[in-house]
Amino acid sequence: MTVDHSDAPSAGGPILKFQGVGKRFPGVIALNDVSFEIGRGEGHVLLGENGAGKSTLINLLGGVFQPDSGSIWFDGAPYKPASPLEAFAKGIRVVHQELNLLSNLTVAENLLFEQLPSRRGLVNFREMNRRAAELLAEVGLDIAPSTLVSRLGVAQMQLIEIAKALAHESKLLVLDEPTATLTNREVDRLFEILHRLKGRGVTTLYISHRLQEIYEVGDSVTVLRDGQHVTTRPLKGLGIPDIVRLMVGRTVEDQGVFRDDIHPTGEALAVSGLKLTADCAPIDFAVAKGEIVGIAGLVGSGRTEAVRAIFGADPKAAGSIRVNGKAVEISSPKEAVAAGICLMTEDRKQQGLLLEMSCAENITVTDLKRLSRHGLLDRGAENAAATDLVASLRVKTPTIFQKVGTFSGGNQQKIVIAKWLYRGSEALICDEPTRGIDVGAKAEIYELLGRLAADGKGILVVSSDLPELMAICHRILVFSGGRIAGEVTRAEFDQNRILSLAYEEYGRARGN
Amino acid sequence: MPEGTERAEERKATSSVWDNLLRISMREAGVAIALVIIVLFFSATAPYFATPENFLKIFVQIAINTVLAAGMTFVILTGGIDLSVGSVLALCTVVGATIMVNEDMSPWLSIPLAFVACTATGAICGAINGWVCEKWKVPSFIVTLGMLNVASGLARVVSDNSTITGLPQSFVDFGNEIYFGVFPSIFLIAILVILIGWFVLRFTVFGRFVFAIGTNEEAVRLSGHNPRVFKIAVFTISGLTAGIAAMVYLLRLNVGSPIAGIGYELNAIAAVIIGGTSLSGGKGSIVGTLVGACILQVLSTGLQLLGAEDNVKPIVIGTVIVLAVVLDTYRNRLLRILETK
Numbered sequence: 001m002t003v004d005h006s007d008a009p010s011a012g013g014p015i016l017k018f019q020g021v022g023k024r025f026p027g028v029i030a031l032n033d034v035s036f037e038i039g040r041g042e043g044h045v046l047l048g049e050n051g052a053g054k055s056t057l058i059n060l061l062g063g064v065f066q067p068d069s070g071s072i073w074f075d076g077a078p079y080k081p082a083s084p085l086e087a088f089a090k091g092i093r094v095v096h097q098e099l100n101l102l103s104n105l106t107v108a109e110n111l112l113f114e115q116l117p118s119r120r121g122l123v124n125f126r127e128m129n130r131r132a133a134e135l136l137a138e139v140g141l142d143i144a145p146s147t148l149v150s151r152l153g154v155a156q157m158q159l160i161e162i163a164k165a166l167a168h169e170s171k172l173l174v175l176d177e178p179t180a181t182l183t184n185r186e187v188d189r190l191f192e193i194l195h196r197l198k199g200r201g202v203t204t205l206y207i208s209h210r211l212q213e214i215y216e217v218g219d220s221v222t223v224l225r226d227g228q229h230v231t232t233r234p235l236k237g238l239g240i241p242d243i244v245r246l247m248v249g250r251t252v253e254d255q256g257v258f259r260d261d262i263h264p265t266g267e268a269l270a271v272s273g274l275k276l277t278a279d280c281a282p283i284d285f286a287v288a289k290g291e292i293v294g295i296a297g298l299v300g301s302g303r304t305e306a307v308r309a310i311f312g313a314d315p316k317a318a319g320s321i322r323v324n325g326k327a328v329e330i331s332s333p334k335e336a337v338a339a340g341i342c343l344m345t346e347d348r349k350q351q352g353l354l355l356e357m358s359c360a361e362n363i364t365v366t367d368l369k370r371l372s373r374h375g376l377l378d379r380g381a382e383n384a385a386a387t388d389l390v391a392s393l394r395v396k397t398p399t400i401f402q403k404v405g406t407f408s409g410g411n412q413q414k415i416v417i418a419k420w421l422y423r424g425s426e427a428l429i430c431d432e433p434t435r436g437i438d439v440g441a442k443a444e445i446y447e448l449l450g451r452l453a454a455d456g457k458g459i460l461v462v463s464s465d466l467p468e469l470m471a472i473c474h475r476i477l478v479f480s481g482g483r484i485a486g487e488v489t490r491a492e493f494d495q496n497r498i499l500s501l502a503y504e505e506y507g508r509a510r511g512n
Numbered sequence: 513m514p515e516g517t518e519r520a521e522e523r524k525a526t527s528s529v530w531d532n533l534l535r536i537s538m539r540e541a542g543v544a545i546a547l548v549i550i551v552l553f554f555s556a557t558a559p560y561f562a563t564p565e566n567f568l569k570i571f572v573q574i575a576i577n578t579v580l581a582a583g584m585t586f587v588i589l590t591g592g593i594d595l596s597v598g599s600v601l602a603l604c605t606v607v608g609a610t611i612m613v614n615e616d617m618s619p620w621l622s623i624p625l626a627f628v629a630c631t632a633t634g635a636i637c638g639a640i641n642g643w644v645c646e647k648w649k650v651p652s653f654i655v656t657l658g659m660l661n662v663a664s665g666l667a668r669v670v671s672d673n674s675t676i677t678g679l680p681q682s683f684v685d686f687g688n689e690i691y692f693g694v695f696p697s698i699f700l701i702a703i704l705v706i707l708i709g710w711f712v713l714r715f716t717v718f719g720r721f722v723f724a725i726g727t728n729e730e731a732v733r734l735s736g737h738n739p740r741v742f743k744i745a746v747f748t749i750s751g752l753t754a755g756i757a758a759m760v761y762l763l764r765l766n767v768g769s770p771i772a773g774i775g776y777e778l779n780a781i782a783a784v785i786i787g788g789t790s791l792s793g794g795k796g797s798i799v800g801t802l803v804g805a806c807i808l809q810v811l812s813t814g815l816q817l818l819g820a821e822d823n824v825k826p827i828v829i830g831t832v833i834v835l836a837v838v839l840d841t842y843r844n845r846l847l848r849i850l851e852t853k
Contacts, residue, residue: 313734332738333735333737342736345734352734355728361724365720365724368717375716377717377719377720
């Protein structure tokens with residue numbers, strides 16, 4: 001591979017320059033002697049596996065942390081922001097992966113929070129809502145500015161974050177995994193916005209785990225690995241396999257993820273007549289033992305709502321559920337777990353894990369009865385069970401006593417899987433199992449799901465990542481507008497077909 | 513803080529002995545060190561502070577607050593608060609005293625009966641607190657504020673608005689008993705309560721759930737458990753310890769009074785917080801609570817012996833409460849720096 005700088009943008013010198021930047025955290029060197037430049041007005045893509053140092057780098061730019069060594073130059077001057085506010089004032093705008101919205105305020109208030117339009121200290125609501133409506137239109141969100149943020153879905157919140165960044169003119173816009181929760185339509189809209197910004201001369205630093213999309217936004221790419229700078233080069237002529245090789249230092253095989261040696265039999269989980277509200281269409285489907293069934297659909301199509309209702313996490317209006325052919329009554333997660341169903345939630349940190357507690361404690365929390373006699377915990381048994389699972393799932397941790405809050409996304413997801421393996425669930429429902437985790441860890445999760453299917457578990461995978469579903473599933477159910485719009489079997493897998501099913505309800509709503 | 517100490521020991525030793533020593537002392541023993549420093553300070557400056565008589569007095573005075581704070585620790589670890597313990601204590605003292613002053617009963621019967629009635633009354637009040645909180649999803653701050661008034665009113669009704677005196681002599685004598693020269697009986701009761709609490713939090717499934725719920729209640733629910741049961745249980749425990757504290761009150765002051773316990777809930781909360789338990793739940797220890805209760809009382813007694821005016825004492829103690837929490841954030845920061853090494 002030759003490094004070719006010939007067509008790198010060069011108008012007015014680089015806008016951002018890292019010189020030997022280093023940053024350490026407890027137990028890890030997050031960034032080590034990183035040096036590279038970003039050209040003015042270019043779309044720059046930052047890549048690397050989880051733990052490669054991307055987030056740290058962004059946090060340095062956003063003024064969240066300060067580097068321990070080296071220096072950063074922005075717009076020709078040394079750049080040392082002491083706070084996010086200072087970074088913002090200098091013209092760097094960071095849209096973090098974690099959503100930072102004030103959920104009890106309205107959309108408009110969130111969008112313009114940094115500078116609420118006011119007259120003599122009183123908020124000018126009319127002006128605020130007018131400007132908010134403009135911003136919402138720009139990101140293509142069809143919601144009232146006066147909606148409370150707490151009523152929005154994750155994807156909508158993500159778009160609000162992006163709209164918020166657009167509220168103020170900036171020189172460098174940093175987007176950390178903006179598409180992790182977005183559907184294709186929303187992603188397209190985001191790219192449109194980015195192209196428009198580029199036309200205005202705004203530089204973007206873009207981070208994503210979805211490698212297919214970086215070609216749409218990027219002119220050049222920087223790859224980090226284990227806190228080290230690997231390369232900075234034009235994106236042109238670089239294929240996805242090349243990029244993956246640069247990121248992981250080895251090739252990840254996308255082929256062969258699907259286990260065609262498994263022949264699903266019987267019935268692990270069956271759902272019939274499920275209704276979330278009294279007047280919606282019923283949902284019926286079944287998952288066989290050894291089968292991996294995907295649920296595709298736009299965010300807001302009722303995918304997450306349906307699986308949460310099956311698990312008893314949210315109430316349902318009607319419907320019956322069978323596990324291993326036996327009818328079970330489920331009105332709470334407790335009953336679902338007892339029946340052998342588990343749910344790996346979409347939001348690992350908020351709903352799946354006890355971040356401040358240890359790896360072992362997180363794994364065994366699903367079944368402490370097994371570890372106890374007369375209410376007393378057997379820590380020896382707990383540690384043994386946790387050690388086994390950590391080893392068999394290849395969780396990277398020095399000890400099982402490490403707090404899971406310090407883990408990378410991929411390892412956290414493995415802990416979520418481990419806790420349900422520990423419980424011995426029969427039907428596994430995984431909501432966005434690979435959201436925000438890196439390529440290498442994704443492959444491991446797929447392999448793991450295949451292993452579980454081979455063990456005769458029924459697996460239901462909800463995902464916004466269509467290629468992912470097509471790689472691992474026997475069948476895909478497509479949700480649209482709160483109902484199952486169609487079912488596609490492996491032999492008939494076709495992106496366009498699945499997408500058109502997913503958009504079905506949306507198209508109809510637009511048509512009316 | 514033993515809940516953490518063991519975990520720290522389980523961790524791999526990664527740096528020098530000195531670093532580890534410093535780290536452990538920062539993380540687990542910060543509050544205890546503060547207590548030692550305060551004791552040394554008053555021993556050096558305040559006349560009569562470092563005498564057995566004075567320590568005896570301090571031990572007598574911390575017993576009630578320690579018992580209340582032990583139950584409060586459970587509630588705060590799950591992220592709740594119990595403002596009702598002071599007036600539940602008052603209610604329990606009049607219930608217990610009313611039973612014990614009944615001269616038709618032998619003390620051998622009336623004293624155990626009073627104990628059962630006290631703890632049952634407290635536990636019922638606590639269970640109602642927890643149940644209302646969980647049934648209607650009302651913040652515990654509000655529910656227990658309500659119970660504070662309800663229990664106080666009930667105490668007046670039960671006692672007919674008067675203090676109840678004339679407890680059996682054997683009961684009064686036990687309350688005055690001193691073991692090993694400096695340990696009053698009521699202090700040993702308080703220590704016993706702390707030990708039981710420590711055991712429950714450290715070694716039982718229930719204790720694990722207390723921490724887990726305080727850390728992330730939704731994750732516990734979605735792991736297939738019913739957090740409500742545990743949350744009602746911690747309020748019941750807090751009520752139960754208020755009942756035990758009422759017996760300690762009767763042992764110490766020998767009167768049941770509907771106006772006992774005013775403001776006790778705030779002292780209990782202060783002890784828990786100074787002891788390093790986080791108000792948002794999930795982090796803390798009951799041994800820390802004991803140390804917190806000691807710090808409060810040592811300060812109070814020490815200042816008095818130094819000749820500080822009664823009006824000055826609350827100013828100092830109030831400052832210390834806030835300072836303890838401020839120092840805690842610095843301690844955490846320093847810990848993080850140590851772990852970077």
